[in-house]
Amino acid sequence: MNRKLRMGMIGGGKDAFIGAIHRLAANMDGLIELKAGALSINPEIAQDSGRSLFLEEDRIYTDFKTMLEKEAAQPADKRLDFITIVTPNFAHFEPAMMALDKGFHVVVEKPITFTLDEAKQLKAKVEQTGLTLLLTHTYTGYPMVKQARAMVKNGALGKIRKVWVEYPQGWLSKLSEREGNAQAAWRTDPKRSGKSGCFGDIGTHAANLAEYISGQKIDKLCADLNIMVEGRMLDDDGAVLLRFDGGAAGVLMASQVAAGEENALKIRVYGEKGGLEWAQHEPNTLLVKWLDKPTEIYRAGAGNPHLDSFATHNCRTPGGHPEGYLEAFANLYRNFALTLQAKIDGVPPTMGALDFPSVDDGIRGMAFIDMVVKSSASQEKWTKFEI
Amino acid sequence: MNRKLRMGMIGGGKDAFIGAIHRLAANMDGLIELKAGALSINPEIAQDSGRSLFLEEDRIYTDFKTMLEKEAAQPADKRLDFITIVTPNFAHFEPAMMALDKGFHVVVEKPITFTLDEAKQLKAKVEQTGLTLLLTHTYTGYPMVKQARAMVKNGALGKIRKVWVEYPQGWLSKLSEREGNAQAAWRTDPKRSGKSGCFGDIGTHAANLAEYISGQKIDKLCADLNIMVEGRMLDDDGAVLLRFDGGAAGVLMASQVAAGEENALKIRVYGEKGGLEWAQHEPNTLLVKWLDKPTEIYRAGAGNPHLDSFATHNCRTPGGHPEGYLEAFANLYRNFALTLQAKIDGVPPTMGALDFPSVDDGIRGMAFIDMVVKSSASQEKWTKFEI
Amino acid sequence: MNRKLRMGMIGGGKDAFIGAIHRLAANMDGLIELKAGALSINPEIAQDSGRSLFLEEDRIYTDFKTMLEKEAAQPADKRLDFITIVTPNFAHFEPAMMALDKGFHVVVEKPITFTLDEAKQLKAKVEQTGLTLLLTHTYTGYPMVKQARAMVKNGALGKIRKVWVEYPQGWLSKLSEREGNAQAAWRTDPKRSGKSGCFGDIGTHAANLAEYISGQKIDKLCADLNIMVEGRMLDDDGAVLLRFDGGAAGVLMASQVAAGEENALKIRVYGEKGGLEWAQHEPNTLLVKWLDKPTEIYRAGAGNPHLDSFATHNCRTPGGHPEGYLEAFANLYRNFALTLQAKIDGVPPTMGALDFPSVDDGIRGMAFIDMVVKSSASQEKWTKFEI
Amino acid sequence: MNRKLRMGMIGGGKDAFIGAIHRLAANMDGLIELKAGALSINPEIAQDSGRSLFLEEDRIYTDFKTMLEKEAAQPADKRLDFITIVTPNFAHFEPAMMALDKGFHVVVEKPITFTLDEAKQLKAKVEQTGLTLLLTHTYTGYPMVKQARAMVKNGALGKIRKVWVEYPQGWLSKLSEREGNAQAAWRTDPKRSGKSGCFGDIGTHAANLAEYISGQKIDKLCADLNIMVEGRMLDDDGAVLLRFDGGAAGVLMASQVAAGEENALKIRVYGEKGGLEWAQHEPNTLLVKWLDKPTEIYRAGAGNPHLDSFATHNCRTPGGHPEGYLEAFANLYRNFALTLQAKIDGVPPTMGALDFPSVDDGIRGMAFIDMVVKSSASQEKWTKFEI
Structure with a gap:
């Protein structure tokens, strides 16, 4: 693969905790770049956050539906590879389902959904679309x-x-x-x-x-x-x-x-x-x-x-150069990215790459x-x- | 008080674990001396153990009943102050009851008895005799x-x-x-x-x-x-x-x-x-x-x-001179000894001295x-x- | 500032240790992107390394002089902001001097040079050019x-x-x-x-x-x-x-x-x-x-x-989400980047931003x-x- | 051996630190009993200290010379086996030399003497008398x-x-x-x-x-x-x-x-x-x-x-029942006691028994x-x- 993977983010504006962690983790290994975001439903925060992350103006959104609609229509050389969802628990399911429907792979912060039933539906959707889902249970990283x-x-x-x-x-x-x-x-x-x-x-x-x-x-x-x-x-x-x-x-x-x-x-x-x-x-x-x-x-x-x-x-x-929480988190992203790269390149991913929490862990x-x-x-x- | 307290021991022969610990703990502060023992029901072990502890020949016994009978008859300047019982659990109750009946204070290794009912009887006996019982729940020491x-x-x-x-x-x-x-x-x-x-x-x-x-x-x-x-x-x-x-x-x-x-x-x-x-x-x-x-x-x-x-x-x-398990154990004995000293001297024990596990903990x-x-x-x- | 800072790297090909660390550290906070590299004097390693880092083909070099010459001629919207030097100690001085001469800020792995005399010359050059030098004494990060x-x-x-x-x-x-x-x-x-x-x-x-x-x-x-x-x-x-x-x-x-x-x-x-x-x-x-x-x-x-x-x-x-060596290293890069941003924006950097090891530490x-x-x-x- | 070893102590009155430690260490294993003391040059402290340690009145002294003189004259069944010296450094040499001259084994708190020259004289005395000296370098215990x-x-x-x-x-x-x-x-x-x-x-x-x-x-x-x-x-x-x-x-x-x-x-x-x-x-x-x-x-x-x-x-x-400083100290005393026992019994001491610091460590x-x-x-x- 000769380019970084392109990430869009839902949630994770300036005032949030876990969104920043996801970005640090996604950045670390140089395999992923953030290209679009619906970072907050507050337009001002969304705008400020997007700019401070150097997003292009027209890829800063204030609602996830618009983002997913518009981004799904991007040409191949700009198209997002996956969507990261870092909203509060009750707002995981809907964007995750829609992202999969639009053909994007998905990263979801845990717990995967608001209810077990939603989790089951999400699993069906993942299986139906053949796309990949990463659930960020950090500690196994x-x-x-x-x-x-x-x-x-x-x-x-x-x-x-x-x-x-x-x-x-x-x-x-x-x-x-x-x-x-x-x-x-x-x-x-x-x-x-x-x-x-x-x-x-x-x-x-x-x-x-x-x-x-x-x-x-x-x-x-x-x-x-x-x-x-x-x-x-x-x-x-x-x-x-x-x-x-x-x-x-x-x-x-x-x-x-x-x-x-x-x-x-x-x-x-x-x-x-x-x-x-x-x-x-x-x-x-x-x-x-x-x-x-x-x-x-x-x-x-x-x-x-x-x-x-x-x-x-x-x-x-x-040994002796301590790695910590962000590296563990980055391991999830790296293994997910290596898996997507292999998919895109049409080669089988390595075992290590496949070792990340997924929709079954969510259920x-x-x-x-x-x-x-x-x-x-x-x-x-x-x-x-x-x- | 112008002498060490005199201790007799039931159980704790050469091959046992906890008896040796009790002796180390009782020795440490120089307040107690071992004067008699029914250290084993095996006569050879009892004899060997008693000699290696420098007991006088006629105060080495092979059964606790004989020991309690004979020691109860010693003159005041030789009489034991208390009996330590370090036999397996099933053999705590009988010697403890008899020791109290003979007027000795008692130290018992935990658990206090074999059954709850025995523990209750022991409590009644302690209260009736007005004697003092130490239960060696070491860790609170x-x-x-x-x-x-x-x-x-x-x-x-x-x-x-x-x-x-x-x-x-x-x-x-x-x-x-x-x-x-x-x-x-x-x-x-x-x-x-x-x-x-x-x-x-x-x-x-x-x-x-x-x-x-x-x-x-x-x-x-x-x-x-x-x-x-x-x-x-x-x-x-x-x-x-x-x-x-x-x-x-x-x-x-x-x-x-x-x-x-x-x-x-x-x-x-x-x-x-x-x-x-x-x-x-x-x-x-x-x-x-x-x-x-x-x-x-x-x-x-x-x-x-x-x-x-x-x-x-x-x-x-x-600080910085680590004390350990034996000192914790010795604290139980020391506080018990200070309490007995106070009783013998007819003065009230200090609060610290009274701070050791007793029959209520056993129950x-x-x-x-x-x-x-x-x-x-x-x-x-x-x-x-x-x- | 509305863009990431652009980094070029000298040394740090696939087989090296510290180059990869520098890249991880530079990536983490999303403030910097690697845009050019003379990653090895071995052309094959240089090429392989550059590609695996998604560099554009014409910004992959095999010698630092060519890189610094050509990159100095890039238009403003592509021009590198700074050069990171991660070669062995004997090969720090020459590229650092040349980079400063070409108007690039510099990051140097420690020790700063091969001799004290070189370090003094480098200090004079930094002062003369008014550019900023970061020396990666990691542990103070x-x-x-x-x-x-x-x-x-x-x-x-x-x-x-x-x-x-x-x-x-x-x-x-x-x-x-x-x-x-x-x-x-x-x-x-x-x-x-x-x-x-x-x-x-x-x-x-x-x-x-x-x-x-x-x-x-x-x-x-x-x-x-x-x-x-x-x-x-x-x-x-x-x-x-x-x-x-x-x-x-x-x-x-x-x-x-x-x-x-x-x-x-x-x-x-x-x-x-x-x-x-x-x-x-x-x-x-x-x-x-x-x-x-x-x-x-x-x-x-x-x-x-x-x-x-x-x-x-x-x-x-x-607290409780351990940060480690890479974060400490990234702190050096982040504070350096914040300082360059402030310079570019024409505003004074914050005190915290200025807190990184520099040429005086090197001397x-x-x-x-x-x-x-x-x-x-x-x-x-x-x-x-x-x- | 069918009795405890008898110890006399010089220094170590109520107000001192290290004397109490020596007694705790000597007590622990039940091999030694304190029988005489010149615990302080202050008569009141000497008296109080001796009584609280249950010494017989006529074996409480206020100067070490009198003690060594009188104790040397005790009959075999009361005679001290060794003298422990826990005075300040300047007052180690004289009592140690005299104790050896009177035929007592010696324990000395470190440093062994006030000067190197004294230490050499003491070594000569130890060799000449054939007696045993323990120097309490605790930490090797x-x-x-x-x-x-x-x-x-x-x-x-x-x-x-x-x-x-x-x-x-x-x-x-x-x-x-x-x-x-x-x-x-x-x-x-x-x-x-x-x-x-x-x-x-x-x-x-x-x-x-x-x-x-x-x-x-x-x-x-x-x-x-x-x-x-x-x-x-x-x-x-x-x-x-x-x-x-x-x-x-x-x-x-x-x-x-x-x-x-x-x-x-x-x-x-x-x-x-x-x-x-x-x-x-x-x-x-x-x-x-x-x-x-x-x-x-x-x-x-x-x-x-x-x-x-x-x-x-x-x-x-x-394992898991922590032993500490007092046990380390007691190890010195125990090994010293085992060595004396072997000497008295006319048998060779075990290697372990001999493992304690001696006059050569002092020098x-x-x-x-x-x-x-x-x-x-x-x-x-x-x-x-x-x-």
Whole structure:
């Protein structure tokens, strides 16, 4: 392929958090360029944001429908390859469906849609169009998460028995949604966020990570969701007992009222022969624990001979040059871009390129939200995980 | 008081683990001397063990009844002050009752008895005799655990919302009880250990620590106990959702099949204003997290001006001279000894001296075991914590 | 400014390490686009590399002179703004001088030149042309390094007494330069690397960081450089005692034979009231130690209220989303780009934008190399730091 | 042996720091009992201290000469086995010599004497009497220090190239000796402490540890000692470049004005194949770094199969039950006691028992003090280490 891929963006104006992250991630490897945007429904913000990103004037839009209509009509040498959707949860489905209909590949911020039903429709659309969808479950983009998955998969730990995953944050310890915090406002609002707050926002990340690394799927669960801050409308805390289809037992803990915690996603997986521990705060380290010999510190790094090829493929720097959240995010975009390049070039993508979260992860995420909400309201101990 | 306290020991022969720990802990501060022992029911081991501990020949016994009979008849200047019981769980109750009947104070290794009912009888006996009982829940003897408790108590964190406590070990990852491991053999045997394995052994420590620091009592729980190693007779793993009487929600995780873990007890407590994190592997550090300012690293150390008096009272060395498990254990003995000294001298003990686990902790521990076993067998989500 | 800045690159073909890092860093924030390159003197590599970076065919060059000649003649709407030079040390000076002569701003990988004399000539050229030069001393681009510098500057620690800086790597523990390692080959070759190996490569980083944070300049030093691997031509290890002009004493340790170390740059600074500790392996944390209160853990993060404005300016993500080496590198490029934008727009750059290493840092770095080599060969204890 | 060893103590009254530590260490293993003391030259403190330690009235003394005279005349079944000397540095020599003359084994707190010459006389006395002397260089008592030494010795790391040892404390950051701090007063007073402050107090520990682990002896050095706090009479800070007799190069850094540091002794040793890192703050961990495979975390613990026998011999608890400073100190006493027991029983002591610092360590320590003071005053770079 002899050109960068062309990206359009829906949402992500100047005042938004995650849109900027997507752009940093898409920029990093020089494979993608932003060419059009409906960055805000506020015309002034849309305009300002587009200009500061050096968009051409006529490719700055204020509504996504106009953008998709007009951009679909661009000539081949200007045509967008894919659309990134970074609006609040309730506004993912419609633009995603329309983008696919117009022939664009799609990147969606998680959770994939507002409801499980929408997610299913989206999956049908992806299958029908043959287009590619990337769901940005960032944390599976880290090289040492890839390494962990590979070590489970190749049996280094033996049969997996335990999965403990936790995701404490503290930023909703107060009723910030009433104090002018825009992020807090939409994320705690059932009309914009969905039927779960904390578990929709971060619990799904934890569940996705647990299944990704363990190679097992959640089979049944027992949830206890809480609203810890008086006056809040959605859960801000909770814990879930898990049973996996491969026989593992687990616990998933998530909280946004763990005062003083930043974004402390952490997972531990134990098998018959050893265990793994990975924490997002120090993402380049994977602790590998053994029954009969000392714990080993695996470290990320291009050229590190003891790493699996999937881990190596997702490193840019040699060991000791820490890569972080943006690189993990960029790995999603890079693998997505390599897959699109291969499609465009008519060649099969490499395995590594194909390793990114997709619409199936989105459906499991939406089902997870449904199941924890259902279980939390139930007096029965176990709720079967059904899609 | 112008002499050391005199200790007799039941159990704890050469081949045992915890007896040696008790002796190290009792020796450390020079307040106690071992004077008699029924250290083993195996006469040879009893004899050897007693001699290697420099006991006088006529105070080495092979059964506890003879020892208690004969020692009760010693003259005042030789009479034992207290009896330490370090036999397996099923053999705590009888010697403890008899020791109290003979007028000796008692130290018992946890869990206090084999059944909750025995624990209640023991409590009645303690109250009736007016004697003092120390239950060696070691982990509350650490200075930074005292500090954590004090900070919760004085309101530094605001109302407590969350308690996460975990206790992973890996030493039962194989069926070691069939491979000649004596420790494993009795701890996984319902006849010697009780109705729970992992939760009787270490789950109770975690529950005790959670209640001690949070100042709240477990009110209801939802348990999922597992036998992960085929052929085992008692749980070796599990997790419990918790609700506390003060409004906190919590999770307790314990496992003896977390391959590669040593003894990784850890607790996190979050309130409205901040959180605490303490891990037994690095016991001299307490992380104090705040909503609005940087996390602080509190460190143990005599003379450390920012520590609570209960923490300081339980430090022997200045900051940076790490104290560990044996010192925590010795704190229990020291506080117990100071309490006995005060009793003997007819003066009121200091608050710090009184701060050690006692028969009430034992009863809650036994009830905890009952409740988790009951809950784990139930299809109902919540089981009320009742004694 | 309504367009991205245009970059040309000299060196950095497919097989090189640092060129790719520069491109990642330049891409990240969407302010810069690569438009021309003399990426290798090997025509095939130059061609391949240029194409894989989507350069237009006629802007792919095989020698820097041709590139600078032709690019200087481009019309305004295509003209390069600056040239990045990522060749080995001996090939920095000539292209840098020529680029400045042609009116391009310049980015140079460190060390700035091959000799101190060249560095001085380059400084004269920068001053004469009024153009801007960025020297990529990466480590001062980290937000928590900015924070450390700010805390020293504002007197939080009192007068600085101690600076300990260390930079252990292990990758030259064997005679890799004879085993086909191209990086090792040129870096240990006096003809390509200069008069020092380890101290030219990483010792200069440590010295730069020490002066940047402490705000004091090295005044005299006592060096002990070593060649630890037999057959090597340049130092691969050493240590230096330091005295600073502000009264601090210090130690600088650097090694490339610290087997098992990756890239473990670390600095500690102590003043009358407290100390700072920062390690590149966990760059988002700054330990702030105090004489009379607990150590604090400062953490990077946009919007973190207790950070200095220079630190905040160099964060892209909220706390708990780790930024790493590439972001630190990108901070250099971003601040350089913001400075060029301001120049082009005819407005004054912000203070934060101006905060990047420049030709003066380059001169001090070259002098540092001269001084440690001189001192190491001397029997005198102290060598005065002179430029 | 069928009794505890009997200890007498000189110095270590109620108000002293290190005397209490010695007693805790001597008590722990139940091998030693304190039977007599000249604990203070202040009669009231001596009396109070002796009583609180349950000494018999007639074995409480106020001067060491009387004590040694009278105790030498005790009958065999009461006679002291050894004398522990915990007075300030200037008052070590005389009681040590006299104790040996009276036939007592001796324990001396470090530094062994006030001058190198005294140390040599003491050595002659030890050799002449055939008695045993323990010098309490605590830090070599840690099991993971034993492990480190063993791994160097058995060649696991290849030839040792680098030794970095550091010992930062912050407690003398102010002129505390003028503010009523008794510890600070004598330690900074040349008449009581000797010719060096910081390097006599903690620099010697670092040097001892470096030689113990590396198995190499310091051959020449280049020191830079400082007085950082105005008005102080002895060095409170410094750094030393080292060359060892086995070819290693090293750095030793020690400071008592590293504000905010507790007692952060740390050592790193690198050989051709790997490196070791041990820090006293987390003493149960030894990081073992390798050129070609992941870093391993060795952990202390009785029964830990991958530990050397010298490490195991010095562990009391299983892995995960942290042992600390007092246990390290107790290891010195225990090995000394086992050696005395063997002597008394007329059997050869085990190798492990013999592994404690002795008069030769004391002589090297005193020579180290002399050499760093001499080097620091010299304009020559290198000073030969001579005894």
